[in-house]
Amino acid sequence: MKRVIITGAAGFLGSHLAKELVAKGCDVIGIDNLSTGLRANVRELEGKPNFRFVERDVTSIEPAIEPEFAGVTEIYHLASPASPKFYQASPLETIAANTLGTRNMLEVARCLQAKFLYASTSEVYGDADVHPQPEDYCGKINTWGPRACYYEAKRLGEVYCFEYYRIHQVRMRIARIFNTYSAGLRNDDGRVISNFLTQALNGEEITVYGDGQQTRCFCYVDDTVRGLQAMMESEAAEGQIFNIGNPADYTILEIAQLIKQMTASDSAITFCPLPADDPRQRCPSIEKAKQILGWEPKIDLEEGLRRTIAAYKRALAGETRDENG
Numbered sequence: 001m002k003r004v005i006i007t008g009a010a011g012f013l014g015s016h017l018a019k020e021l022v023a024k025g026c027d028v029i030g031i032d033n034l035s036t037g038l039r040a041n042v043r044e045l046e047g048k049p050n051f052r053f054v055e056r057d058v059t060s061i062e063p064a065i066e067p068e069f070a071g072v073t074e075i076y077h078l079a080s081p082a083s084p085k086f087y088q089a090s091p092l093e094t095i096a097a098n099t100l101g102t103r104n105m106l107e108v109a110r111c112l113q114a115k116f117l118y119a120s121t122s123e124v125y126g127d128a129d130v131h132p133q134p135e136d137y138c139g140k141i142n143t144w145g146p147r148a149c150y151y152e153a154k155r156l157g158e159v160y161c162f163e164y165y166r167i168h169q170v171r172m173r174i175a176r177i178f179n180t181y182s183a184g185l186r187n188d189d190g191r192v193i194s195n196f197l198t199q200a201l202n203g204e205e206i207t208v209y210g211d212g213q214q215t216r217c218f219c220y221v222d223d224t225v226r227g228l229q230a231m232m233e234s235e236a237a238e239g240q241i242f243n244i245g246n247p248a249d250y251t252i253l254e255i256a257q258l259i260k261q262m263t264a265s266d267s268a269i270t271f272c273p274l275p276a277d278d279p280r281q282r283c284p285s286i287e288k289a290k291q292i293l294g295w296e297p298k299i300d301l302e303e304g305l306r307r308t309i310a311a312y313k314r315a316l317a318g319e320t321r322d323e324n325g
């Protein structure tokens with residue numbers, strides 16, 4: 001049975017990946033400090049013999065004295081706040097998770113000779129002036145804005161990966177993940193799909209930041225998680241960066257209108273101030289992932305939203321039943 005470590009296992013992507021790997025029969029060790037993740041996300045896994053939850057901070061992992069990691073052959077390093085709301089509330093912790101935390105997990109990979117996948121982000125491209133963004137685009141960013149703690153830490157995390165690859169031959173690969181969604185996002189996560197759906201279904205105002213003309217691409221979680229696994233399985237992915245995202249782009253106003261229409265909501269759409277450094281356009285080139293991994297997303301936005309809305313409605317109905325006893 002393959003032994004795998006997932007850091008950030010109680011988070012949105014980590015818990016989804018853990019469920020997939022446990023279902024495939026892998027022996028999964030999920031590490032998380034529960035800063036933005038929820039124990040409830042791994043509750044159903046905790047009863048399974050091939051899943052173990054370890055409440056730890058990746059910045060305090062010491063590979064030399066961690067016998068419980070013996071036999072691990074794959075490490076998915078996902079631990080980091082991901083929502084702008086959360087990483088801007090904890091900038092120093094975000095920097096530490098992606099720099100010291102990444103170095104610690106690379107040390108674990110070196111000691112165990114395990115394959116390593118680092119969850120980086122499309123944010124490393126910043127307010128890009130190239131569209132769509134290919135992996136060799138260097139980005140347009142600054143060191144002083146509110147997003148810098150996240151994308152600069154991710155960039156240094158990538159540098160650590162490349163140095164461990166060059167110096168210690170750690171078999172790393174880097175996923176630059178673009179906006180991913182499903183019902184698994186926390187309602188208070190602050191990212192756009194969870195905000196708009198929660199607002200639309202509760203009859204609250206839908207809060208579009210700025211004029212809503214900024215664009216994003218949205219990948220359904222199943223596609224992203226399949227992309228991460230394809231990267232881990234591919235030898236050709238070693239030492240490489242891949243964009244993992246859905247290249248169909250939408251303005252944020254279009255997203256608000258689509259969600260309002262698909263939920264048949266009476267909510268009004270309101271315009272709020274645009275946060276500082278909010279990228280205007282973001283869209284992945286996925287040619288490299290298609291060619292080398294044979295990966296591309298299969299679930300379009302409407303289908304992904306249909307599934308997400310159905311799950312939100314089931315959760316709301318459950319809450320109502322609970323309230324009524």
Ligand code: NAD
Pocket residue numbers: 007008009010011012013014031032033034035036037038056057058059077078079080081082083096097101119120121122176177178179180181
């Ligand atoms: P999330 O916040 O739901 O999950 C992150 C998890 O990491 C949480 O469970 C949190 O408690 C844990 N964590 C944070 N710091 C930690 C630390 N120091 N030690 C141990 N655990 C720690 O976020 P997510 O959306 O699941 O994102 C997972 C990863 O993917 C992150 O690295 C993120 O940067 C990256 N990513 C996600 C997206 C996306 O759209 N979801 C996009 C780009 C990149």
Ligand code: UDP
Pocket residue numbers: 083084179190191192193195196207208209210214216252274275278279
């Ligand atoms: N956004 C919005 N209203 C919200 C939340 C987000 O208009 O309630 C916008 C945000 O300004 C950004 C886009 O939606 O332009 C995506 O935001 P998110 O936080 O989901 O991810 P980002 O791509 O900015 O990291």
